[in-house]
Structures are given as structure tokens and as C-alpha cells.
Amino acid sequence: xxxxxxxxxxxxxxxxxxxxxxxxxxxxxxxxxxxxxxxxxxxxxxxxxxxxxxxxxxxxxxxxxxxxxxxxxxxxxxxxxxxxxxxxxxxxxxxxxxxxxxxxxxxxxxxxxxxxxxxxxxxxxxxxxxxxxxxxxxxxxxxxxxxxxxxxxxxxxxxxxxxxxxxxxxxxxxxxxxxxxxxxxxxxxxxxxxxxxxxxxxxxxxxxxxxxxxxxxxxxxxxxxxxxxxxxxxxxxxxxxxxxxxxxxxxxxxxxxxxxxxxxxxxxxxxxxxxxxxxxxxxxxxxxxxxxxxxxxxxxxxxxxxxxxxxxxxxxxxxxxxxxxxxxxxxxxxxx
Amino acid sequence: xxxxxxxxxxxxxxxxxxxxxxxxxxxxxxxxxxxxxxxxxxxxxxxxxxxxxxxxxxxxxxxxxxxxxxxxxxxxxxxxxxxxxxxxxxxxxxxxxxxxxxxxxxxxxxxxxxxxxxxxxxxxxxxxxxxxxxxxxxxxxxxxxxxxxxxxxxxxxxxxxxxxxxxxxxxxxxxxxxxxxxxxxxxxxxxxxxxxxxxxxxxxxxxxxxxxxxxxxxxxxxxxxxxxxxxxxxxx
Numbered sequence: 001x002x003x004x005x006x007x008x009x010x011x012x013x014x015x016x017x018x019x020x021x022x023x024x025x026x027x028x029x030x031x032x033x034x035x036x037x038x039x040x041x042x043x044x045x046x047x048x049x050x051x052x053x054x055x056x057x058x059x060x061x062x063x064x065x066x067x068x069x070x071x072x073x074x075x076x077x078x079x080x081x082x083x084x085x086x087x088x089x090x091x092x093x094x095x096x097x098x099x100x101x102x103x104x105x106x107x108x109x110x111x112x113x114x115x116x117x118x119x120x121x122x123x124x125x126x127x128x129x130x131x132x133x134x135x136x137x138x139x140x141x142x143x144x145x146x147x148x149x150x151x152x153x154x155x156x157x158x159x160x161x162x163x164x165x166x167x168x169x170x171x172x173x174x175x176x177x178x179x180x181x182x183x184x185x186x187x188x189x190x191x192x193x194x195x196x197x198x199x200x201x202x203x204x205x206x207x208x209x210x211x212x213x214x215x216x217x218x219x220x221x222x223x224x225x226x227x228x229x230x231x232x233x234x235x236x237x238x239x240x241x242x243x244x245x246x247x248x249x250x251x252x253x254x255x256x257x258x259x260x261x262x263x264x265x266x267x268x269x270x271x272x273x274x275x276x277x278x279x280x281x282x283x284x285x286x287x288x289x290x291x292x293x294x295x296x297x298x299x300x301x302x303x304x305x306x307x308x309x310x311x312x313x314x315x316x317x318x319x320x321x322x323x324x325x326x327x328x329x330x331x332x333x334x335x336x
Numbered sequence: 337x338x339x340x341x342x343x344x345x346x347x348x349x350x351x352x353x354x355x356x357x358x359x360x361x362x363x364x365x366x367x368x369x370x371x372x373x374x375x376x377x378x379x380x381x382x383x384x385x386x387x388x389x390x391x392x393x394x395x396x397x398x399x400x401x402x403x404x405x406x407x408x409x410x411x412x413x414x415x416x417x418x419x420x421x422x423x424x425x426x427x428x429x430x431x432x433x434x435x436x437x438x439x440x441x442x443x444x445x446x447x448x449x450x451x452x453x454x455x456x457x458x459x460x461x462x463x464x465x466x467x468x469x470x471x472x473x474x475x476x477x478x479x480x481x482x483x484x485x486x487x488x489x490x491x492x493x494x495x496x497x498x499x500x501x502x503x504x505x506x507x508x509x510x511x512x513x514x515x516x517x518x519x520x521x522x523x524x525x526x527x528x529x530x531x532x533x534x535x536x537x538x539x540x541x542x543x544x545x546x547x548x549x550x551x552x553x554x555x556x557x558x559x560x561x562x563x564x565x566x567x568x569x570x571x572x
Binding site for chain 2: 133134135137163166167168172175176179215216
């Protein structure tokens with residue numbers, strides 16, 4: 001299906017403190033948020049010519065760049081405490097009963113959740129989705145810090161416990177968060193572009209969770225331009241490898257066992273944070289908040305709905321100036 | 337830098353929120369050889385319906401399943417993931433991620449787990465809470481095949497599975513939670529040898545591999561070599 005030109009229906013809107021836009025963009029523009037960090041510090045003052053962007057492997061001109069700290073809309077997705085000790089007996093590699101201390105929401109993960117949103121600033125909004133067998137809306141989007149703190153605290157309350165997850169639980173909980181973000185956007189038309197959108201999953205089923213085809217989830221997040229990050233408390237293990245984090249530094253990630261949240265985070269430009277790595281807590285929001293926003297025009301012959309890959313890196317000149325820089329961005333988009 | 341925010345209204349337009357799709361498929365990966373080992377091909381459809389505050393969320397996914405006369409199975413989902421099982425020699429379970437160009441190979445020497453956990457069809461489900469007490473609920477004829485129906489309930493999740501015990505194939509699996517119904521159905525079963533030019537049961541080259549082995553003392557350890565070679569015992 002060919003994309004329907006609809007330039008006049010969707011005029012470019014520029015909201016500016018200083019009213020002159022530096023760049024123009026058309027309706028087939030694609031926004032890409034890019035984190036650049038060197039030695040765990042965001043790299044400032046980069047210009048459009050400091051970046052290169054590949055669309056399906058082909059270089060595309062970058063039409064514009066902005067670097068601004070935007071308020072965040074954060075969907076916090078967290079597994080409910082387990083109501084009872086349960087067994088994953090069918091997993092060949094995971095046999096036995098697990099206590100809620102391990103497989104419920106541990107205090108460490110709760111602390112991580114609290115730390116992750118500790119860096120909230122005025123104007124940031126948080127919603128919470130909890131999930132066991134089914135997802136539940138635990139908190140609708142609010143910028144009320146007391147309500148957010150109470151919502152996080154309630155995640156560990158045994159009264160909010162549920163049974164263990166089933167195949168559909170995790171992805172459906174993410175879908176809930178996506179829909180809540182879409183609701184916010186419906187009520188606040190500037191939310192998509194005047195704010196950054198992030199889903200943080202607090203996960204405790206590392207290596208033993210259900211596996212599912214997560215490409216549709218990734219495609220959904222690409223389509224909505226939502227960054228997905230995950231916090232878990234699993235130590236490095238076999239089959240893991242070290243990857244560089246958006247905010248700098250290293251982190252372990254799973255290579256061969258497809259642990260869906262990490263795969264989704266990698267594809268959407270997000271982070272995996274290990275709650276054990278206390279030095280990394282609390283910095284999950286800063287790289288998101290301080291990202292560059294690039295935009296480019298999608299090729300004219302692209303069919304609407306097509307998934308296309310994106311690769312963003314520094315230009316050779318910028319790379320010489322910042323040889324250790326880590327560049328993180330989503331790896332694809334859905335064509336309009 | 338001038339502070340500005342660019343708002344692209346087209347990009348703010350919502351994509352279709354009607355569907356979300358997110359399934360792996362369930363297949364019978366038990367290590368025991370079926371009594372009816374005819375080669376076959378089949379289609380698989382998985383459906384999720386979830387009641388949500390936004391109304392019903394529906395997702396439908398499709399996949400393919402093949403079995404050849406050499407004791408090899410292959411399952412493909414729609415996203416470049418393949419699961420291959422090879423019963424020749426040590427049972428190998430191979431997961432091929434074509435998107436990430438990764439291959440995960442596990443050698444499994446049956447029985448890897450207590451027999452009581454393997455013989456029930458529930459073991460193919462992704463959630464077995466350990467108190468499964470399936471009840472035989474009769475038989476059905478599905479796709480011209482006789483299927484045993486088993487049902488159960490555990491921790492608020494109810495199950496129903498129809499198996500062709502002769503083929504060692506789960507023809508239908510369903511679970512229900514308070515708000516979610518998941519079903520997987522095997523259909524359009526054709527008994528014929530898969531065309532080797534169209535269906536490759538081999539392991540592609542040029543992928544990064546991770547090979548794990550099993551032994552009574554060490555249920556999961558990395559193979560001494562991490563290179564797959566057909567016919568070679570990976571774990572010696």
C-alpha cells in the first residue's frame with residue numbers, strides 16, 4: 001500500500017521560546033532520539049554534521065537536530081508480588097520451587113524502581129502497570145510525586161500480589177503502558193513531541209520468564225517512538241555478554257537466551273540496568289532526558305507500515321573527537 | 337542553543353492500536369519419539385484475546401511446522417525464529433535467530449527431567465506450576481486425527497489441551513486467566529515429506545553459536561567447542 005500524501009492535513013507545528021525554528025520538517029519526517037555519552041557523561045554541543053544516519057543501510061540526510069531536556073512520560077511496568085510459591089517445572093533448565101523472595105518483587109528491585117524515578121523533575125509524569133497473570137493499571141499518569149511514591153510502594157504490598165505470569169503477561173503489560181501513553185497523547189497533543197516517552201520494566205524473571213516473539217512489541221514501540229528500558233536483579237551468567245550502556249559504562253546482556261526485555265531495550269535505544277549494580281541506579285532517566293533529537297525524511301518510495309532499520313553513529317570527524325563515545329538510538333521505525 | 341520544540345503532527349498520529357501480537361508457539365518438544373513418525377507439514381495459528389480497559393485486544397499469529405522421516409522437526413514463527421529438533425543421536429534442540437544471527441544449540445539426553453514431568457502434555461505449556469492435575473476429558477477427532485482431551489486448573493489458570501498421542505503433537509492448547517484467553521491450533525496437516533529444497537533442517541553457517549550440553553552431574557554446561565559440525569558429537 002502506498003503512503004498517502006497528507007502534508008496539508010498535518011502541518012508542522014513549532015512551539016518555541018525563541019520563535020524561530022532552526023529546521024524545517026515535512027510530514028514524512030521521522031524523529032530519532034539519540035543518546036551520546038563519553039565516560040558516562042552525555043556529550044554536549046554536537047551538531048547535525050556530527051551524526052550519520054542509515055535508513056535500511058543507506059545513508060539519509062539528517063534534516064534537523066535539537067538538543068533539549070524534555071519532560072518525561074514514564075510508564076513503569078512491574079510484576080506483582082507472587083501470591084504463592086510456584087514452580088516452573090516445564091522449563092528444562094529451571095526445575096524447582098522458588099520463593100517469593102527470589103521470584104517476587106524483592107526489596108532490591110523495589111529500591112531500584114524508586115531510584116529510577118528518584119530523578120523525576122517537575123513536569124515529569126509516571127503511570128504504573130502491574131502484572132501477574134493479567135496486567136492491571138496501578139496508577140494512571142500523574143505528576144504528583146506523593147502519588148507516584150505511594151504507587152511504587154504499593155507494588156510491594158502483598159495485598160497487590162498475583163499468581164505467576166503466563167505466556168501473554170509481559171507483552172500485554174507493555175501494551176497496557178503503550179496504550180496509556182497513547183491516551184496521554186490524545187488528551188495532550190504535544191505529548192508525543194514535547195515530551196519523551198519511556199517504558200521502564202521492573203523484571204524479576206530473568207532467564208526463566210516466558211519467551212515470546214517480541215518483534216511485534218518492538219515494532220509497536222518504534223511506531224510510537226517509545227524508549228524501553230529494563231531493570232532486573234540478575235547477576236551476569238553464562239550466555240551473557242557485556243554491552244555498552246547509553247549513559248556510558250558497561251552492562252551485561254543476554255546473548256543467546258532471548259530474554260525479551262533486553263532484546264526490546266536494545267532495539268528501542270533503551271538500557272538494561274542490573275539492580276545489583278548500584279552505581280548505575282538513578283541514572284536511567286538522565287540519558288533519556290538529555291537525548292538529541294534528529295529527524296530525517298523517510299524515502300518517498302517506502303510503503304506505509306513497512307518496518308525499516310535505522311543506524312545512527314558519529315561522523316568520522318566527531319568520532320575522532322570523541323573516540324570512546326557510546327551512541328544509542330532506536331534501531332528501526334515504522335514508515336508512514 | 338535556542339530552546340525549541342518541534343512538533344510533527346503527522347508523527348503524533350496514532351498507529352492502529354487494535355492489535356498487538358506477541359507469541360512464541362507451543363509445540364511438542366518432548367524427547368520421546370512418537371509411535372506414528374510419518375513426515376508431515378502443518379500450519380499453526382495462535383490467538384490471544386484479552387479484555388482490557390480499552391476493550392478487547394486481539395492478536396493472531398501464524399507459523400509453520402514440519403517433520404521429516406529422519407527424525408527432525410522444524411518450527412518457524414513469522415519473525416525469523418526457527419526451532420529445530422534433531423532426534424538422531426543425542427537430541428539437539430536448535431534455536432535459530434535469523435534477525436540476530438545467533439544459534440543456540442542444546443544437547444539433551446533424555447530423560448532430562450523426572451518422567452512424571454515429561455509425559456504429560458502440560459509440559460509443553462510455558463507455565464506449569466507444579467500442581468498440575470490434568471483430567472482426561474474424552475476424545476475428539478481433529479483434522480481426521482484422534483485426539484485426547486485433557487483439562488486442568490491451577491493457580492487461577494485453566495487449561496485445555498488436545499493431543500494426538502500417536503503423532504506426539506499438540507493439536508490444540510488453550511489457557512484462560514481472568515481476562516485472557518490464549519489458544520494455539522495446529523491445522524492443515526499434510527502427510528508428506530518436506531521438500532528439502534524448501535525446508536532446511538540444517539544449521540546455517542556464519543552465525544554465532546552457543547552450545548550447551550547435559551550430564552547427570554552438570555545439567556547445563558558449555559560444550560568444549562562452540563562450533564557446530566553436522567554429525568559430530570558436540571559434547572565430547
